[in-house]
Amino acid sequence: MEQVNTESLSRESSGAFVFQSRPNCSQTHAQERLAFRGLAALCLGTAIGFAGMGYWLVLPFEGLVIGLLIWARAVRHGHESDYESLTIEGDMVVLEWRMGNQSGHRQMNRQWVRVACDCTVPGRSCRLCVSSHGRETEVGHYLSDEARLQLAATLRSKLQA
Amino acid sequence: MSDAAHAHPGHHTHPTGIMRWLTTTNHKDIGTMYLWFALIMLFSAGSMALLIRTELFQPGLQLVHPDFFNQLTTMHGLIMIFGAIMPAFTGFANWQVPLMLGAPDMAFPRLNNWSFWLLPAAGLMLMSSFLLPGGAAAGGWTMYPPLFIQGGISYDLTILAVHIMGLSSIMGSINIITTILNMRAPGLTLMKMPMFCWTWLITAYLLIATMPVLAGAVTMLLTDRNFGTHFFNAAGGGDPVMFQHIFWFFGHPEVYILILPAFGIVSQIIPTFSRKPLFGYASMVYATASIAILSFIVWAHHMFAVGMPVAAQLFFMFSTMLIAVPTGVKVFNWVATMWKGSLTFETPMLFAIAFVCLFTIGGFSGLVLAMAPVDIQLQDTYYVVAHFHYVLVSGALFSIFAGIYYWLPKWTGHMYDERLGKLHFWLSVIGMNIVFFPMHFLGLAGMPRRIPDYALQFTEFNQIATVGAFIFGFSQLIFLTVVLKTIRGGAKAPARVWEGAEGLEWTVPSPAPYHTFEVAPVLSK
Numbered sequence: 001m002e003q004v005n006t007e008s009l010s011r012e013s014s015g016a017f018v019f020q021s022r023p024n025c026s027q028t029h030a031q032e033r034l035a036f037r038g039l040a041a042l043c044l045g046t047a048i049g050f051a052g053m054g055y056w057l058v059l060p061f062e063g064l065v066i067g068l069l070i071w072a073r074a075v076r077h078g079h080e081s082d083y084e085s086l087t088i089e090g091d092m093v094v095l096e097w098r099m100g101n102q103s104g105h106r107q108m109n110r111q112w113v114r115v116a117c118d119c120t121v122p123g124r125s126c127r128l129c130v131s132s133h134g135r136e137t138e139v140g141h142y143l144s145d146e147a148r149l150q151l152a153a154t155l156r157s158k159l160q161a
Numbered sequence: 162m163s164d165a166a167h168a169h170p171g172h173h174t175h176p177t178g179i180m181r182w183l184t185t186t187n188h189k190d191i192g193t194m195y196l197w198f199a200l201i202m203l204f205s206a207g208s209m210a211l212l213i214r215t216e217l218f219q220p221g222l223q224l225v226h227p228d229f230f231n232q233l234t235t236m237h238g239l240i241m242i243f244g245a246i247m248p249a250f251t252g253f254a255n256w257q258v259p260l261m262l263g264a265p266d267m268a269f270p271r272l273n274n275w276s277f278w279l280l281p282a283a284g285l286m287l288m289s290s291f292l293l294p295g296g297a298a299a300g301g302w303t304m305y306p307p308l309f310i311q312g313g314i315s316y317d318l319t320i321l322a323v324h325i326m327g328l329s330s331i332m333g334s335i336n337i338i339t340t341i342l343n344m345r346a347p348g349l350t351l352m353k354m355p356m357f358c359w360t361w362l363i364t365a366y367l368l369i370a371t372m373p374v375l376a377g378a379v380t381m382l383l384t385d386r387n388f389g390t391h392f393f394n395a396a397g398g399g400d401p402v403m404f405q406h407i408f409w410f411f412g413h414p415e416v417y418i419l420i421l422p423a424f425g426i427v428s429q430i431i432p433t434f435s436r437k438p439l440f441g442y443a444s445m446v447y448a449t450a451s452i453a454i455l456s457f458i459v460w461a462h463h464m465f466a467v468g469m470p471v472a473a474q475l476f477f478m479f480s481t482m483l484i485a486v487p488t489g490v491k492v493f494n495w496v497a498t499m500w501k502g503s504l505t506f507e508t509p510m511l512f513a514i515a516f517v518c519l520f521t522i523g524g525f526s527g528l529v530l531a532m533a534p535v536d537i538q539l540q541d542t543y544y545v546v547a548h549f550h551y552v553l554v555s556g557a558l559f560s561i562f563a564g565i566y567y568w569l570p571k572w573t574g575h576m577y578d579e580r581l582g583k584l585h586f587w588l589s590v591i592g593m594n595i596v597f598f599p600m601h602f603l604g605l606a607g608m609p610r611r612i613p614d615y616a617l618q619f620t621e622f623n624q625i626a627t628v629g630a631f632i633f634g635f636s637q638l639i640f641l642t643v644v645l646k647t648i649r650g651g652a653k654a655p656a657r658v659w660e661g662a663e664g665l666e667w668t669v670p671s672p673a674p675y676h677t678f679e680v681a682p683v684l685s686k
Binding site: 024025026027031032035039042043046047050053054055057058059060061062064065068069072075076142143144145147 | 264268269331332335338339342343344345346347349366369370372373374376377378380381384392403407676678679680681
């Protein structure tokens with residue numbers, strides 16, 4: 001549900017190639033808590049004020065707004081630890097990912113891994129997958145088409161090296 | 162990263178044709194739909210205004226039945242506010258906020274789709290209420306009881322439409338707040354954000370604080386009408402004046418909901434065409450926040466004539482005048498930005514300068530009305546009509562025109578026709594002043610608002626206003642021509658459309674690609 005922005009990192013570490021990518025998040029926990037509590041307090045204060053004067057029908061609508069805020073917060077929390085990583089070390093290719101409440105881990109033999117990057121239009125709407133043993137796994141969800149093509153080229157060269 | 166079977170749905174392919182627009186979660190598509198919806202509503206409610214002005218060309222009743230006249234004034238107000246101005250600004254927010262922040266989309270794209278698609282349903286309800294027995298609601302856009310308790314089925318429909326539009330606004334606001342707070346590119350701190358994002362962030366807070374209050378108020382009207390409650394029904398011990406208090410607790414912040422995004426647009430345009438950074442950025446942010454906070458404590462200046470203790474009158478009078486301080490800071494900063502700048506006068510800049518000058522006139526007439534003794538004389542006269550049209554036409558609407566001319570090349574990839582743009586500007590400015598400036602005199606002479614007939618002494622100024630209304634109204638067809646022409650073709654627009662433009666939105670090609678900033682840009686300074 002939540003649209004995310006990316007921070008990605010490719011590096012070589014003691015002979016291993018590591019690609020990591022995760023959504024960009026510009027708000028700290030404390031800031032997020034402050035924003036949520038501030039908005040909820042504003043809604044609650046207004047609702048209590050009017051309800052106290054007998055105009056209680058403002059209450060359910062303020063409740064609805066607080067409900068929407070709680071939902072928005074839950075969605076944000078659900079995605080805050082999203083990430084994807086791909087490591088090539090020795091003969092092993094290791095994929096790890098977490099997306100909302102789904103997470104996964106896959107190990108493949110480097111010799112059998114294939115990289116495919118299909119674009120519906122040249123250079124646009126590209127889908128990058130690594131496959132092995134008839135099973136395909138998509139990589140680079142948080143990347144732009146350009147970055148996906150670049151990653152595909154890097155992976156191919158690392159796998160052949 | 163995921164197995165192909167669990168890949169992001171619709172990430173790489175998107176439907177075409179009507180399904181693209183019905184199911185889209187792309188902020189640019191949704192922004193475009195908001196802007197088209199707002200334009201259609203602008204023309205609908207504008208046609209109502211022309212009918213009103215035609216009826217008022219001469220004293221006496223000539224064209225429409227008085228009850229239909231009241232329906233026109235009510236629907237003109239409701240549709241302009243909830244159907245044209247607010248959706249237009251939300252359209253700008255959808256297009257520009259992610260581009261300005263370096264975000265790939267809004268935080269909740271599906272919620273964004275729902276927020277938009279609620280609007281046409283509500284707009285259709287409002288428009289179709291003319292066809293119901295008894296016609297559309299005729300109690301004024303403020304929906305005051307007892308009129309709004311006594312009307313026919315169209316009043317219920319209007320209340321439902323207001324509910325739906327309110328829900329749409331709240332969902333949009335949560336989306337905008339989350340996007341601005343959580344999806345800024347690394348390095349883009351709050352105090353480095355473009356002013357447009359700041360003004361929308363504060364507007365979104367205002368919407369969340371006030372929309373549920375309006376929803377509660379109109380629901381109480383609904384239960385008074387249909388379920389025998391007596392919240393506002395004096396016959397049952399209710400208090401109709403309390404509705405006014407609750408309504409204006411929403412209604413006055415609503416004025417700032419309609420104008421703060423306009424401040425944001427103008428604050429983007431003036432530095433671009435002055436080729437200087439915005440003067441006093443921090444003071445602009447604090448002034449915007451101050452205006453928003455003060456807007457919660459001034460509501461009763463709309464109700465001086467209702468009767469309230471002198472102490473309350475004084476409080477609301479002085480608190481209202483206090484708003485002139487942060488507003489003055491803003492006007493000063495815009496002028497200071499232009500001061501000694503390398504100014505050029507393309508259409509967006511012309512509309513922005515007109516905004517500064519004419520909105521200030523609206524602000525000054527607001528100060529006049531803030532004085533309780535004066536307001537009691539001018540309450541419900543054409544002076545009030547002149548005041549709020551100077552704020553909302555030369556303020557909100559002109560900023561929308563300015564923003565569209567400013568960003569249209571970025572959206573379409575083509576430059577607009579500058580000659581037609583300037584023609585549109587001059588006819589709009591001249592027309593607008595011919596319509597609304599004489600209304601000050603009519604109001605000072607005592608002509609009441611919301612009446613289809615008037616005393617002979619008001620004839621000349623009314624005729625001038627009607628001529629101006631037709632100039633202003635029909636000049637908007639030029640605007641439509643410019644927009645359509647720009648979409649269809651024209652000179653190719655570069656990525657940085659304007660020489661003096663700064664910001665992330667000018668780093669992407671024109672037209673902005675369907676997906677932008679999937680990788681967050683890092684700001685170095």
